[in-house]
Amino acid sequence: MLREGRGGVSAVTAPAGHHQYDSSASTGDLVGQAAMQISTLVRAELALAKAELTEKGKRAGIGGGLFGGAAVLAVYGLGLALVLAVVALDLVWPLWLAVLVVTVVVFAAAGIAALVGRRQLQAVGSPVPQETVTNVQQDVDAVKAAAREGRS
Template sequence: MTYITDGRPSRRTDTSVGELVGQATEQLAALVRQELLLARTELAEKGKRAGRGGGLYGAAGAVAHVGLMALAATGVVALALVLPLWASALIVTAVLFAVAGGLALAGRKEFGRAAPPMPERAVESVKADIGEIKGRAER
């Protein structure tokens, strides 16, 4: 059977509502699977980068620790020129603990501000899909 729509001939397909709902369900399931795959891939990529970054931070921390020990020894020796050795070592130790306390407080504050890792592209894609589905459902 041929119908004319907008001046152009078209062929009408006899698709039942049940078949259309089945197709929509299949398409929605495929879309959800694709979005989950995107989220999984994005989180895996972020995890690898975070692992490499953490390793580099760890190496930098180890080297900095050795440097700090050398600096502390230098401070003790320099203060020992004007104070007894035990007093200069005690002063350097107190300064190091004060710095460590300040860094610990700053780190705690930053951890409190940290947001949980989110797969941003996948979330935006899902939002766009939902908007598209709602837009088509309203037609």
């Protein structure tokens, strides 16, 4: 059964009325008890994982919202820095030339960032987690081989 702790579900305990050892139990009874205990353990572990993921999801949502707010403020700051660059260049050049130079620099920076990002995305390759797929396939093959050996 599940026990509630400080952070939600924290431990698994044996169901009430079940002993750890029963010397008079038949093999079938022991297998049935083991299956029931494994089922209870799996359900408890899933409940624990669900509680943990819910808590982490809440924190991630708050963190993501704050990060998004920071990004919006950074965009405003970048805009102000660009205006400052135009005003500073306007002191020595005509306004149209200052705006043109700042615009060209911004578009050049955007182009370089796009090319670097494209190269990074091409380096990633397939989004399928190949190592995980290989490991799962090996596990499936091992279970199939064990099942075949058990039948022989």
